[in-house]
Amino acid sequence: MSFPLFNKKPESVISDSEKEQIVNAIRTAESRTSGEIRVYIENRNKYVDPVDRAAEVFFKLKMDATRERNGVLLYVALKDRQLAIFGDEGIYNKTGREYWSGLVRHILGHFNKKDFAAGISEYVQQIGEGLHNFFPYDRETDHNELPDDIVFGS
Numbered sequence: 001m002s003f004p005l006f007n008k009k010p011e012s013v014i015s016d017s018e019k020e021q022i023v024n025a026i027r028t029a030e031s032r033t034s035g036e037i038r039v040y041i042e043n044r045n046k047y048v049d050p051v052d053r054a055a056e057v058f059f060k061l062k063m064d065a066t067r068e069r070n071g072v073l074l075y076v077a078l079k080d081r082q083l084a085i086f087g088d089e090g091i092y093n094k095t096g097r098e099y100w101s102g103l104v105r106h107i108l109g110h111f112n113k114k115d116f117a118a119g120i121s122e123y124v125q126q127i128g129e130g131l132h133n134f135f136p137y138d139r140e141t142d143h144n145e146l147p148d149d150i151v152f153g154s
Contacts (some may be wrong), residue, residue: 001015002091003037005031006068009043009152009154010041010042010043010152010153010154011030011077011150011152013081013116014041014116014117015022015076018077018116018117019021019082019117019122019150020117021117022039022117022120022121022124022150023148023149024039024121024130025120025121025122025125025149026039026124026148027148028125028126029125029127029128029131029132030144030148031137032128032129032131032132032136032137033066033070033073033128033131033132033135033136033137034064034067034070034131034135034136034142035062035066035070035071035091035128035131035132035137036063036066036070036071036072036144036145036146037071037072037073037074037124037126037127037144037148038061038063038071038072038073038074038132038147038151039055039073039074039076039080039085039150039151039152040057040061040072040073040074040075040076040150040151040152041076041121041151041153041154042076042077042152042154043077043078043079043080043151043154044077044079044080044154045077045082045154050075050077050080050082050083050084051084051086052141053075053077053082053084054075054084054085054138055086057073057086057151057153058071058073058086058088058101060154061073061146061151063088063147064086064088066090066145066146067129067145068090068135069088069089069090070088070090070091070131070134070135071087071088071145072085072087072088072089072091072127073085073086074088074120074123074124074127076079078114078116081130084104085100085103085104085127087100088096090135091130091134091135093132094098094134097131097132099130103123103126103127103130118127120145127148
């Protein structure tokens with residue numbers, strides 16, 4: 001069975017306005033925290049475990065180079081319908097595994113409706129809220145350490 005939506009490159013599945021919606025969600029979330037959020041979207045995950053792939057992408061994007069080790073990657077494999085979050089040790093040590101697992105379950109509901117941009121945007125906001133609780137924004141010391149754009153894989 002073939003799904004025409006998923007035969008396209010990942011950046012063409014999401015419209016320009018939806019891309020803008022996601023980037024705006026990242027910027028809004030980061031305006032309340034010193035944490036950094038990135039979104040990585042690809043069609044296929046050649047790995048069995050999406051968390052392993054998210055970890056690989058996280059380090060490839062050098063997200064572990066933030067001052068407070070509080071970067072968070074939202075990883076999405078559209079065709080394989082996989083989702084994972086990988087948080088650096090600074091945020092993961094403060095929130096724990098259950099926090100991230102709950103967010104993943106919630107966003108999958110949006111994906112089942114094929115409302116990817118809304119699901120990603122809402123999830124980014126929730127990640128930002130979690131980051132805000134543990135790493136609030138400080139006007140004196142905070143600066144944007146990582147790009148806010150969406151990274152598209154194959």
